[in-house]
Amino acid sequence: MDKLSKLKIKYTIFISIFFVILYKGAEFYTYTVDNVPSYFMDWERNIPFLPIFMLPYMTSQVFFLATIFLEKNESNLKLLIKRAAFLIAVSTALFVIFPMKFYFPKPEVDNQILKSFFYILGKIDSSFNQCPSLHVSFAFLSAEVYCREVKSTFLKSFFGIWGLLLAISVLFVYQHHFIDFVGGTLIFLITCIIFPRKKAV
Numbered sequence: 001m002d003k004l005s006k007l008k009i010k011y012t013i014f015i016s017i018f019f020v021i022l023y024k025g026a027e028f029y030t031y032t033v034d035n036v037p038s039y040f041m042d043w044e045r046n047i048p049f050l051p052i053f054m055l056p057y058m059t060s061q062v063f064f065l066a067t068i069f070l071e072k073n074e075s076n077l078k079l080l081i082k083r084a085a086f087l088i089a090v091s092t093a094l095f096v097i098f099p100m101k102f103y104f105p106k107p108e109v110d111n112q113i114l115k116s117f118f119y120i121l122g123k124i125d126s127s128f129n130q131c132p133s134l135h136v137s138f139a140f141l142s143a144e145v146y147c148r149e150v151k152s153t154f155l156k157s158f159f160g161i162w163g164l165l166l167a168i169s170v171l172f173v174y175q176h177h178f179i180d181f182v183g184g185t186l187i188f189l190i191t192c193i194i195f196p197r198k199k200a201v
Contacts, residue, residue: 004077008068011081016065019088023129026095030128038103039131041179049107051114053169057135058117060166064138067145075198080145083191091187092129100130106174117127118173125175133176136184137191139167144192 030036065083071077109115143163147156167184170176178186 015153022092026092027126030099033099036099036101039179050172051109053172054114054117056165057169064102064142083195086191089132091132095129100135101128104153104174132187133180135170136167137188139163140188
């Protein structure tokens with residue numbers, strides 16, 4: 001196994017542990033807070049609940065982790081991990097400073113496969129950790145890598161669209177409010193500004 005492959009495995013383990021510790025730490029803290037608020041606009045009550053969006057939503061972790069193995073050199077790999085670590089650190093800090101929870105109750109799901117996905121989500125995901133949405137941030141972070149590294153025009157389009165579906169899915173599965181979507185997008189853009197991609201010489 002070459003040096004780059006070993007580094008990819010090392011970073012996969014690191015970012016996974018880093019995420020779990022900070023994300024769950026923020027969640028456990030918020031459980032101790034009384035009267036955690038929800039923030040949404042009245043028009044969001046008209047957003048339909050679309051269980052089919054659980055399909056892209058549940059691919060978030062795999063969609064991102066695969067990008068680590070797509071990077072073809074150490075410089076791009078390190079930049080990706082820096083961006084991911086920064087997103088996690090800043091977002092979880094905001095979860096602690098400004099705790100929020102989702103307000104709308106989830107309707108009953110009839111489809112058994114999708115229902116099982118929602119059951120799994122209820123067991124592993126947080127009722128808090130809302131703004132900024134890490135699902136949204138990582139959807140855009142991942143899509144950027146796919147669109148840069150994948151050569152096929154068709155696959156570029158596919159992964160770009162999938163990343164967008166993943167990002168907006170947070171609204172249609174009643175996991176995040178619009179402010180969380182906007183927050184996740186802004187944090188991603190700020191991350192790219194702080195950690196810019198160097199132009200090839």
